[in-house]
Amino acid sequence: MTDLVIIGGGPAGMSAAVAAYESGIRDILILERDDSLGGILKQCIHNGFGLHKFGEELTGPEYAWKYEQRVHELGIEYKLNTMVLSVSPDKVITATNTEDGIFTVEAKAIILAMGCRERSKGALNIAGSRPAGIFSAGTAQKFVNMEGYMPGKEVVILGSGDIGLIMARRMTLEGAKVKAVCELMPYSGGLARNIEQCLNDFDIPLRLSHTVVQIHGKERLEGVTIAKVDERRQPIAETREFIPCDTLLLSVGLIPENELSLGAGIDLDPVTNGPVVDQDRQTCIEGIYSCGNVLHVHDLVDYVSEEAEIAGKSAAEYISGMSGEKTNITLKTDGKIRYTVPSKITSKKDVKVYFRVADVYRNVKINVLSGGEVIFSKKKPKVAPGEMETVMLKKDMLENVSELSFELEVM
Amino acid sequence: MKRALTCIVCPVGCSLEVELDGGKVMSVTGNTCPRGAKYAEAECTAPERTVTSTVRCTDGRILSVKTDRPIPKEKVAECMKIINNAIAPLPVCVGDVIIKDIFGSNVIATKNINAL
Numbered sequence: 327m328t329d330l331v332i333i334g335g336g337p338a339g340m341s342a343a344v345a346a347y348e349s350g351i352r353d354i355l356i357l358e359r360d361d362s363l364g365g366i367l368k369q370c371i372h373n374g375f376g377l378h379k380f381g382e383e384l385t386g387p388e389y390a391w392k393y394e395q396r397v398h399e400l401g402i403e404y405k406l407n408t409m410v411l412s413v414s415p416d417k418v419i420t421a422t423n424t425e426d427g428i429f430t431v432e433a434k435a436i437i438l439a440m441g442c443r444e445r446s447k448g449a450l451n452i453a454g455s456r457p458a459g460i461f462s463a464g465t466a467q468k469f470v471n472m473e474g475y476m477p478g479k480e481v482v483i484l485g486s487g488d489i490g491l492i493m494a495r496r497m498t499l500e501g502a503k504v505k506a507v508c509e510l511m512p513y514s515g516g517l518a519r520n521i522e523q524c525l526n527d528f529d530i531p532l533r534l535s536h537t538v539v540q541i542h543g544k545e546r547l548e549g550v551t552i553a554k555v556d557e558r559r560q561p562i563a564e565t566r567e568f569i570p571c572d573t574l575l576l577s578v579g580l581i582p583e584n585e586l587s588l589g590a591g592i593d594l595d596p597v598t599n600g601p602v603v604d605q606d607r608q609t610c611i612e613g614i615y616s617c618g619n620v621l622h623v624h625d626l627v628d629y630v631s632e633e634a635e636i637a638g639k640s641a642a643e644y645i646s647g648m649s650g651e652k653t654n655i656t657l658k659t660d661g662k663i664r665y666t667v668p669s670k671i672t673s674k675k676d677v678k679v680y681f682r683v684a685d686v687y688r689n690v691k692i693n694v695l696s697g698g699e700v701i702f703s704k705k706k707p708k709v710a711p712g713e714m715e716t717v718m719l720k721k722d723m724l725e726n727v728s729e730l731s732f733e734l735e736v737m
Numbered sequence: 738m739k740r741a742l743t744c745i746v747c748p749v750g751c752s753l754e755v756e757l758d759g760g761k762v763m764s765v766t767g768n769t770c771p772r773g774a775k776y777a778e779a780e781c782t783a784p785e786r787t788v789t790s791t792v793r794c795t796d797g798r799i800l801s802v803k804t805d806r807p808i809p810k811e812k813v814a815e816c817m818k819i820i821n822n823a824i825a826p827l828p829v830c831v832g833d834v835i836i837k838d839i840f841g842s843n844v845i846a847t848k849n850i851n852a853l
């Protein structure tokens with residue numbers, strides 16, 4: 327029996343392990359499928375990580391290294407090149423690697439920290455052939471930053487999420503010509519700073535309300551046809567425009583990777599595609615926790631670490647048999663706010679609630695209501711789907727509450 | 738003259754408005770912290786960027802690197818050329834200097850690679 331098994335050795339898994347150790351748990355095992363710790367951060371060689379957490383601007387590999395060092399210092403055990411095959415509801419993990427073969431580990435508590443993968447759906451709906459030269463932005467990032475290959479010379483990027491923006495700059499710096507970044511929505515899903523430093527710095531056009539409608543080329547991509555879309559996001563035929571290119575990068579969103587969670591019988595939230603969790607990041611199965619991008623897609627790794635620390639500390643308390651004062655509060659949203667994490671509160675303590683909005687709204691008030699009465703409110707000049715928002719609920723606000731509504735008031 | 742900027746110092750990405758008088762910054766508004774004003778000042782007079790990229794190691798593996806401080810923006814392309822011609826010796830640790838003293842910065846390693 328192992329006290330705590332953590333599935334995934336990326337930023338979430340490592341932060342959770344360190345937090346659990348610091349809360350007194352020693353018997354910890356991290357299972358990682360890649361050949362080193364660090365997860366997706368290893369290929370994110372750009373800077374901008376760690377401002378919240380460490381007060382300095384780090385690159386992805388440096389941020390990961392800070393945690394990896396802690397894992398080594400504390401002597402936390404981990405297995406690399408290890409693929410978890412299944413997790414059972416009674417917390418038995420079946421995994422495989424070339425050294426141990428197929429093996430099982432029984433755990434008192436499990437933290438799911440498997441991260442997310444890129445959505446590929448964007449590629450499916452486009453007319454035309456499927457020549458070489460079409461990559462997800464993350465795959466291209468791995469080629470360029472870890473393997474040293476350039477996927478192509480003339481590039482169009484579909485989707486303006488942060489990975490797409492970062493890759494526009496990266497490909498440009500390495501000598502490619504990025505001809506356009508097309509975004510289906512009338513706003514970008516990426517951070518404003520990335521539009522500025524990744525696109526504007528290099529005069530790369532951002533074509534809002536545009537999408538790729540056709541792919542051209544037999545063996546290798548020869549170009550794409552793009553078009554403007556109307557309010558219902560349907561392409562407008564008269565606006566079709568051919569752009570010659572040999573590479574198309576797709577940056578059309580991320581989905582939490584929850585096959586293992588589903589196999590264990592964990593309830594998922596249809597909006598986030600991640601497990602339904604309480605304030606401790608505990609799933610519907612007692613002793614199984616979830617954190618990081620497998621729970622919901624984060625905009626900043628600093629928040630991933632923060633969340634993983636909650637999961638690590640809570641798992642440690644669970645293993646030590648500690649429990650707080652119980653309650654049962656459901657968190658509801660109004661549609662303008664798409665979801666909250668957590669979506670329920672089961673223990674009376676200070677709770678930081680994370681959420682994302684459905685659209686870009688200006689001059690808003692974020693209201694939290696209980697029984698029709700506003701118990702918390704804060705103003706924001708602007709909220710956008712690409713950026714995570716938070717509200718801090720104090721313990722004393724949770725007295726005699728059974729349901730909390732999160733509403734966005736546009737002023 | 739007025740100039741609109743997006744602050745890139747932190748993920749908040751404040752929209753800044755700079756009041757310029759013949760290349761001199763008269764006022765900055767829209768920043769929610771002092772770093773924003775400093776950025777606007779630099780951006781309008783001597784813009785700077787941190788460069789992150791990769792260099793090949795002696796055995797062909799790929800090492801991620803960065804300039805350890807921002808360099809003048811107009812030198813970024815030149816800096817990339819120098820980085821692309823460099824070869825890193827092994828083993829290498831986070832923080833090791835790979836290229837010394839270019840455009841007022843050092844290019845340093847951002848990951849570890851062991852000698853085989």
Ligand code: SF4
Binds near residue numbers: 749
């Ligand atoms: S002004 Fe301050 S808070 Fe706003 S983006 Fe710049 S550094 Fe961040």
